């Protein structure tokens with residue numbers, strides 16, 4: 001709680017200082033101008049933090065969107081006589097449409113192709129601004145009128161200052177709200193890889209486009225403010241070098257920290273200015289050496305503060321005020337026991353067919369990983385899929401859950417054909433899963449990781465998340481996540497960072513996340529791996545309880561003791577093919593299984 005109070009007090013002091021600075025006649029005009037530029041840059045960088053730091057999509061091209069906002073208002077106010085407030089809307093609409101088109105085309109690219117494509121469209125827009133006759137070519141457009149609000153002219157640096165910083169604080173508030181909501185969790189999951197997020201029903205392509213458009217719109221607002229502050233626009237501030245500088249600001253501030261955007265902008269612009277003043281005096285040279293010094297300082301900063309300056313600064317601030325125990329994040333939500341329950345799925349009758357796998361096959365080039373496998377899972381039954389290493393169990397899981405496409409065969413779930421559907425569509429039908437290699441979001445809290453599992457059980461739009469209209473639904477979602485964590489024995493770790501948990505606990509967390517999706521069928525890939533004996537017993541008790549409640553479970557597991565005690569039915573695979581099927585007792589006596597698998601395990605156990 002002290003942590004939260006300190007944050008609020010620091011924020012109030014920051015806003016108060018910001019508000020009072022221009023009122024004092026002693027504040028030099030240069031400071032106000034510099035703060036205005038920091039505010040304009042911060043607006044762009046807040047968007048970049050969401051896009052690059054949080055979403056993992058690197059963009060060098062944000063300066064071009066600043067240009068769209070600036071040129072839209074410059075042309076419409078000077079040539080068409082529009083009100084600047086109307087041109088703000090026009091700029092936002094034009095930017096959103098353009099960003100959406102660019103996003104849909106380029107965001108499918110992965111690895112270094114995406115940053116390269118941002119370079120390409122930034123250069124294209126820059127040259128477009130400089131070549132169009134009606135945009136004044138390289139001279140740009142001048143004579144832009146200052147803004148006025150309720151008759152109050154914002155023509156001076158001191159008056160537009162308030163509007164700029166109002167927009168910056170609004171953008172920080174909106175972005176923090178968005179990140180703390182259901183769509184925000186989905187956006188934060190983008191870095192964890194599309195496979196994991198899609199398995200919980202997150203439309204990763206749509207969320208990538210959303211953050212791309214959001215960041216572009218913030219840049220456009222910055223351009224609109226810039227045009228009315230400068231009263232003239234020309235192509236140079238919207239070129240690639242500015243795009244790179246914005247990215248530097250995000251990285252230096254702390255790419256994944258929203259407040260780091262302001263810090264990074266202030267550091268880079270302040271540093272540039274100071275170097276330009278000091279270096280020529282020190283070195284007594286007329287050559288343009290300051291950019292070299294600036295570059296070296298940046299490299300050093302990235303070397304020694306790779307996470308950016310924000311984490312270090314906030315830790316120092318907490319130490320200064322002797323605030324201990326940083327595990328409870330400022331955004332941590334207290335679970336509301338009175339929150340409404342999330343709606344639950346209608347469960348199939350015990351014993352009815354849930355999953356039908358018919359002659360499925362998967363070929364990786366010349367390797368047949370899964371060869372003509374068929375089995376059934378019924379409601380209220382735990383089916384084990386076992387076999388030696390490399391037998392094809394995980395591949396079978398991935399085929400059933402839609403992570404991998406089938407080469408041939410058919411999978412039906414609750415009577416519907418699901419083969420050919422995407423992992424996201426299959427998740428919607430009521431299939432939850434865990435992964436062989438734990439796939440969590442290590443920097444997110446345990447509670448939020450599990451809340452991601454319930455993504456499809458609540459519908460909160462991006463605007464609702466931004467405006468905090470989602471509080472009741474968010475409370476229900478977090479209450480459900482907490483309930484599932486209690487169920488698997490992790491109730492004491494709700495606000496712990498997921499990355500701080502031991503491997504066994506991380507596996508339990510994955511099970512809680514899958515349960516939060518309210519699945520009809522649970523696919524568990526080696527859930528007992530890394531668990532201690534007692535933890536395994538507790539897990540077995542949880543799974544037995546789930547079976548009693550009518551849940552169907554398909555389980556891949558190497559711990560034979562665990563499998564034999566828990567399952568109703570076993571399917572044995574070897575070299576991708578079906579080897580045997582039956583009850584645990586039958587399988588334990590099956591000669592082919594004993595030879596291919598169980599015999600080997602016993603020997604290994606003895607060793």
Ligand SMILES: Nc1ncnc2c1ncn2[C@@H]1O[C@H](COP(=O)(O)OP(=O)(O)OP(=O)(O)O)[C@@H](O)[C@H]1O
Nearest residue numbers: 364367369387388389390391392393394395396436
């Ligand atoms: N994406 C892939 N590309 C090529 N080969 C693959 C791919 N995924 C799996 N394989 C191969 O398919 C075979 C089956 O692998 P799979 O991971 O399904 O086995 P498994 O029974 O789950 O093994 P383990 O118990 O060790 O996890 C292996 O030979 C593996 O190397």
